[in-house]
């Protein structure tokens with residue numbers, strides 16, 4: 001059994017083969033089973049993790065429950081200091097965390113570095129917010145009564161994270177939870193558990209008591225573990241980033257215990273480029289959004305609408321830029337895009353392109369049929385540009401999660417608003433125009449939780465991240481991100 005990830009760690013104790021992390025200790029699954037973690041670039045096994053089940057979830061949740069009373073009683077100042085120490089330790093282990101991200105997801109070095117910086121920004125932001133859990137004084141109608149509110153930690157949290165930005169997505173949840181005084185049981189995706197486990201070990205080393213942050217891992221038993229987390233009696237809040245299909249299931253499981261929920265589910269970002277834009281800026285920004293993490297983010301530009309006056313020029317410049325983006329080994333200098341996460345992801349991109357071409361899309365760049373992958377090939381899908389995107393195409397309704405850009409020409413603002421909102425989900429959307437009136441009208445009309453104006457990046461720890469419609473509910477990051485980990489208690493005092 002190879003353990004390539006560990007061989008290259010400066011601190012090999014950030015990963016224990018075959019073990020996850022419960023109650024401050026590295027532990028095997030109670031059933032003794034493990035699964036392999038595979039590098040999507042080499043297809044080599046880089047590590048093993050326990051294939052945990054309900055029995056392990058119950059142990060981790062009991063530890064979170066036991067740790068909660070003492071941890072939640074810490075003052076905001078104490079919790080802020082702990083988070084800052086954690087952030088320092090996290091950054092001190094940057095090289096190893098970057099290595100783990102490159103190996104388990106196939107990120108480029110620049111992207112892995114950017115993810116660590118992004119993750120760290122949540123610790124930093126929420127360290128500040130820990131001291132700002134304000135309540136209110138409510139003027140009572142009855143003269144002998146006094147009413148005030150206080151915010152308190154909601155309780156132990158189950159945090160389920162995706163593989164695309166495993167550390168940043170976890171930091172966005174854990175940073176808020178630890179700031180509020182909640183304990184956490186995290187479940188990383190089976191594709192990317194190693195970086196998450198390292199983060200938990202770093203948290204303990206930086207001073208968090210056992211049980212404050214545990215990590216359960218699984219691949220084949222993901223459905224069982226997800227359900228067990230949502231149904232566990234100790235868990236008071238469930239937070240999930242991932243697909244709408246799974247989000248709905250987890251919400252159903254959580255309903256029995258009336259758990260507090262945050263759901264950051266899929267997107268299908270409408271990206272609208274008006275004639276009135278700065279075209280060079282628009283091209284660069286749309287490419288940034290489309291190719292970040294090889295196209296694998298929930299806020300990637302998915303449906304690109306370009307106004308007729310600049311459509312052809314935009315497509316020409318878009319291809320000229322996209323064609324310079326080299327795919328390859330995340331570690332190699334000059335690589336700008338890594339592989340997709342697994343073969344299923346490549347098959348999905350293939351399906352979306354074929355479906356679009358059959359329904360009348362025009363292939364502007366990339367292969368009509370991507371060559372089949374050899375047994376040792378990394379999971380790459382070539383950058384592709386299609387025009388004449390139509391509403392009946394799969395790519396109009398599902399996130400492609402690959403470097404496939406689907407472009408559609410439009411004429412009027414009214415027409416594009418209607419098409420952009422023709423989606424069951426609404427996470428991110430982008431508008432490119434230098435006309436303030438158009439930008440304002442569009443930001444109000446688009447049915448999405450976030451709108452980027454003249455930018456392809458929506459993500460910031462201080463910004464409110466989240467969606468509407470079937471993209472979910474709750475906000476992460478920002479001052480509202482902390483609220484999602486608190487309950488509001490009202491205290492009424494008779495002073496007579």
Ligand code: SIN
Nearest residue numbers: 164241297298299459
């Ligand atoms: C996501 O893909 O879910 C989030 C990406 C981000 O935070 O920018």
